[in-house]
Amino acid sequence: MKVWKTLEQKHPESEILKGVLDEADAVVVGIGAGMSAADGFTYIGERFNSNFPDFIEKYKWLDMLQASLYKFSTWEEYWAFQSRFIKLNYLDQPAGEAYIALKEMIEKKPYYVITTNADNAFYAAGYNMDKVLYYQGEYVRLQCSDFCHDKTYRDDDLILEMVEKQVDMKIPSELVPHCPECGAPMEKNKRTAEKGMVEDDAFNAQKDDYNAFLKAYDSDKVVYLEIGVGHTTPQFIKHPFWRQTRQNENALFVTMNQKSYRIPEAIKPQTVFLTDDIKETILNAHNN
Ligand SMILES: [Zn+2]
CATH class of the missing domain: 3.40.50.1220 (TPP-binding domain)
Structure with a gap:
């Protein structure tokens, strides 16, 4: 030894x-x-509060972890939140x-x-x-939400466009990304307890x-x-x-x-x- x-x-x-x-x-x-x-x-305090005041007001989230796991009822709202989250925690991260x-x-x-x-x-x-x-996984990568094939994608310009063009916590429907194989909406490539990840x-x-x-x-x-x-x-x-x-x-x-x-x-x-x-x-x- x-x-x-x-x-x-x-x-x-x-x-x-x-x-x-x-x-x-x-x-x-x-x-x-x-x-x-x-x-x-940090996922709590000023960094969270100043980037998501509208969402916090609506959902009363305590921190960004809780926020990032929230099950949104529409893809327009999912991507309005996620695009801002990805910009903050990936694209603009110093x-x-x-x-x-x-x-x-x-x-x-x-x-x-x-x-x-x-x-x-x-x-x-x-x-x-x-x-x-x-x-x-990585926040910036996208995957088919139906897991129909084992590929991930990256489109930084699309994420930034979602941040730019969202209104009232919704992105325009035509910006929701869809799987090139099966047409299902795309989500971020992040492992979750119930689904795993691509x-x-x-x-x-x-x-x-x-x-x-x-x-x-x-x-x-x-x-x-x-x-x-x-x-x-x-x-x-x-x-x-x-x-x-x-x-x-x-x-x-x-x-x-x-x-x-x-x-x-x-x-x-x-x-x-x-x-x-x-x-x-x-x-x-x-x-x-
Ligand atoms: Zn698919």
Whole structure:
């Protein structure tokens, strides 16, 4: 069993983060909603209120997550909301400081990123997109709402036109996109609990590439670094990271989260809990 020298002494959290990344042979990073929120892309408060005052007035939503899952009764209203949501959380999303700092730390090592977020934070921060697996889809891509075929589409101009031309929270009917195969309305390519999502060839190729990376480093000093991952969909990042750690005595599971979650006894000796502010810890680790 290999030794992690960083863990032999007590350090501030930012030094632990920097230390284990320096020592690692490879890094696998799992990013959840908590990372984007920590970097300013919040789903609540001013950012939500100022972009959707009309919808909030009508539906009394508490945050953008609740809003984004709402079942609209017409496609005109669905796309009026989604086009504004996609513009805010994808097309116009600026580069986040913590995302950039994290990239500069991990790119010194072989690395891979898996995320349950569907925003544009990685591209905006200049990540190598061949190394980022979007497990839950991307807001900007479209899929057939009947799942009739395994292709996804992207039409940024159409999204912006929907934002421009909507009136009273409805887009003109002729702007509702339709499936080129079956004619059903198109929706955004985002995994949901009840339907899943359309997984196209690019997604499957990237997923295979990610799994090959995990396999290539399955006995090395690997850091499985989980950032801002909650318990809504633990099957995509949290549980696989636990399994990978349990199967490799040289691996560490590092979890950055201000809430603490229960960890299985078997991997507790290989687990590092970082509970300070996510953004501050990353920026301090980067500047050390
Ligand atoms: Zn179709």
